[in-house]
Amino acid sequence: MNTLILGPGAVGRLLALHLAATMPVTLVGRRELPRRQTLTTPTGETLSHELDSVTPATLPDGLADIVHLTTKAYAAEAAFEAIAPGLAPDTPLVLWQNGYGVQPRLSERWTGPVLCASTTEGAYLNGDEGVVHAGRGQTVIGDLAGRHTRLAEDIAAGLDTAGLTTVAVDDIHVRLWHKLAVNAAINPLVARFRIRNGQLRDRPFRPMVEAVIEEVSAVMAAEAIPAPAAGWSAQVWSVVSSTANNRASMLQDVQAGRPTEHEAILGPLLAAGRHHGLATPALAGLHARLAETDSVSGSVARQ
Ligand code: KPL
Secondary structure, eight states: OEEEEOOOOOOHHHHHHHHHTTEEEEEOSOOOOOEEEEEOOSSSSSEEOEEEEEGGOOTTTOOSSEEESSSSSSHHHHHHHHGGGGGGOOOEEEESSSSSSHHHHHHOOSOOOEEEEOOOOOEEEEETTEEEEHHHHHEEETTTTOOHHHHHHHHHHHHHHHHOOEEOOOOOOOOOHHHHHHHHHHHHHHHHEEEEEEGSSTTTTHHHHHHHHHHHHHHHTTTOOOOOOOOOHHHHHHHHHHTTTTHHHHHHHHEEEEEEHHHHHHHHHHHHHHHTOOOOHHHHHHHHHHHHHHHHHHHHHEE
C-alpha cells in the first residue's frame, strides 16, 4: 500500500516515520527534503528511515493508494488540488487539519472516500532532517457521513500497528468541533498576547478566556454539539493546565511570521453564531486582530 503524505510538517513527518516501518511512504511538499529522516521518540531514542520526497510537479501519476493531507488548514485545498489530477478517482483521502472548513468542503468535492482525523500527538520539526515526537497522544478517525466505517477501522488499525494510538469513531464531526472549541479558547489569546498556555490562568487573561468559553458554549448548544462530560469551562481549563508550558501552535505561527489558522478555528464559530443570531464579540475581536496580524506578516514576508 503506497502512502502519500502531502504536507511534510511535524504531523506529516510523524506519520511518515511511523508508517515507513510497515509500508512504502512518499513525502510530498513544496520542496524536496533530505532522503534520510529521523524520528526522535518521546524517550529520546532516534530512529531513521530513507523516505522518498517529491514535489507535486515530480510526483508520478497513479502512485498513491492513500493520501494523508497534513498541511495547515489554510493550505490544504490548494495542496490537494495540485496533486488530485494524478490520483485514481477512488483514492482514499485522510484530512488532518484543525478547525472545521476543509473537511466538509473536500468531503463534498473529492470523488473518493474522505476521512477526517483529529489527534493530540505532540510533535515539532527538527529542521529538514526529522521530527521530535514530544508527547504521546491519541488519534481518532472517521468520515463525516458515516459511510466509510470499515475503511476508517482499517486505517486506524494501520496507524495503531505503526505505533500511533488510533481508533475509528462514528462521531468525528463532534470530535472536530470539540477540538476546535478548545483551540478557540486558547490559541487566539495566547497568540495575541504572546504568552504560554498556562499564563491564561492569571489576570488579566482569565476573564478573557471565560468570555470566549461563554460564546463558544452558546454556539455549540445552538449547533447541537454535545458539551464534554465535565462542561466546556472545565474542559478548557484542564487542557490549559495539561499544556501549561506549551507555546501553542498559533503562537508559534505568529512568532515565525507564518499565517495562522484563525480562519479555520474562529471562522466556523463566527458563521454558526451569525446563523443562529448569537452575539460573539470576543470571538469577532480575536478574529479581526489575527487577520490584521496575518496581513502584516504576509506583507513583510512578501517584501
Ligand atoms: O492544540 C493546541 C495547539 O497548540 O494548537 C493546544 C490545545 C492549544 C495546546 O497547545
